[in-house]
Amino acid sequence: MNSTTLTGFVLECSGIRKKFGDLVAVDGVGFHIAPGETYGLLGPNGAGKTTTISIIAGLLERDAGEVSIAGEVMNPQSTAAKRHVGLVPQDLAIYPDLDARENLRFFGKLYGMRGAELNQRVDEVLEIIELRDRASDRSEEYSGGMKRRLNIGIGLLHRPTLLILDEPTVGVDPQSRNAILESVEQLGEQGMAVLYTTHYMEEAERLCDRIGIIDQGTIRAEGTQQELVQLVGQRDRVRLVATGNLTAGAAALGNLADVDESAVTADGIDLIVKAAHNRLPEILAAATRTGVSVAGVDVDTANLEALFLHLTGRALRE
């Protein structure tokens, strides 16, 4: 099932644009995924990840742009292109009053599977998502993590050329989360092309061969993790866990020498600083002067979160 195009890509898309009323949710997104590659779309809530993915999976009409999957043009009417895609939506899409096996069998049939092939594959998938023991219990009785795993299993059934996962770990306990990440890693190793969206930097770093950083409907930067981190240069991310007048504090700190970016986060202020170790005392002093009391300091060498802050002037997780 490793269908590819002449250009060798499983997915090619360009210039995707989608408006909801006056809001431009996606504005000229384009990228491609090679066979066996895991591509991450990393961006905060509301960046346009789900909208982009829905268009790529043929669930949503687009205002502009091209999408082709394994050489087939994708649009909501295109059943040929949909054959190649397994979609795992962000929100659960399972029947709560059916058990795991019934849910899997049902979607298997919609993917055109039958008889012995279907039965065998359902068993395999139940194994992968570790729901064999609970296969005959109604899915509404499952834990959050189990439901998520079933949600993912449905997308794997027909061994798609391209598996699309939309924030599959949101709201999942750490153990289930790890199990999900491991499954995705394995699928990638087995040669399945994966499109993975997340707002967790660590997940993108761990899973993805290449990453597109998306914000406000556009891809701001794209490349391997190393390529992306180099964009930030020799800059570190300084995370202040702080209380007080954070807005004023962030503004004041942003004016200091060698501080490139500053942004208010949920529990303090994030900064992008050149050679942070030289500047820390000054930063702490300035914070105190503006009425911000600092409870902790965390210095990270350059990573994707720093890059995001650098690119957008905002923290990835607000």
Next chain:
Amino acid sequence: MKAVAIAEVSLRRFFRDRSNIFSVFLFPVILVLLLGSMQGGASNPRLGFNAETPDDLSAGLLDGLEAVDGFVVIEYDTEAATIRAVERGEIEAGLIVPAGFASALQAGGDTELRYVSRAKDGLQGIDTAIRSVVARQSTLLRTARFAEQQGAGSFENALAMAAEAQISLPPVEVVATSSGEPFALAGLGQFDIWSQTTLVLFIFLTTLQGAAALVQSRRYGVTRRMISTPTSVRTVLFGEGLSRLAIALVQGIVVFVGTWLIFGVDWGNPLLALLVLAMFAIVSSGAAMLLGAVASNDQQAGSLGTMFGLGLAALGGAMFPLAALEFLSTTVWRVAHITPHAWALEAFEELVGYNGGFAEIAGFLAILAGYAVVFFALGTWRLRAVLTR
């Protein structure tokens, strides 16, 4: 085939809720019982009576008929009104006293009373009762004429004498012949009409409630996910509709068999009746899918379903027969036939009332098919918009 898979899962989920099993069969059973109670209400046969030129004689006949237990006599002003009432099943039979009835008798000539009934409704009770009243009346008349001829004074005088003496006089013969010509309306009894209208009302109403199933699938995100598989919106809607159709058919068949076996309701040719039911059930399923695509939540689907279920039934003559509207104008007819109900009822009437065959109902079936196509097309269009815009 995918549509079948979708229908199968929809039914599986429907019957997993045990209370649904109960209600699917409860509905037709209640319907059958309801119809049974209507039959009970209509159990006293109604006889229409019309005297073109009322006189003592016709009044005597009327008195005689009214005195008979077991049926109700309703007077009509004209012969046409009497016949129409028989046609519509408002009364079981009509007795028409022609103009000049009394004078014809006085002149000693033969005269006829016209007796109209529907051939199939074979109302033994009424027939016999009328015959006996008419026989008694005619005996009276003959006796009076005989007395008059024997010089007992005027006819009126003789009649009075005869009335006193009649008990001891032997019956002479029945002059009045019932002239219930073979009637066009072979056998559309009041009870048959009630059965048809009630079936049509309930099938549409309950099937429309099935819109909630589609709304629920949508809410679970499953409908959208189906579209992410190589399955078209049309197939999804068709599959969901198929499950509603299956339920409606089972319910309809229970009503057919129940009313037929227990109360002897006539549904005409059973296969053709099933065909009309099936076509109307398809229309109802289509309407349910359109509603399921339009409604934004369960409650809305439920209340709109009830509103349209009852509203269209009332409009289409499935609540009170259209014929009951005395002013059956073309406007009323046109408005009624906006609804699929009116067409389904026409088809049933053709089957049962006129012993119609396939050729006679084909037109109605085609019109119903048109409704189904329109409902499914609109539903598909709407659902596609809801899911992919």
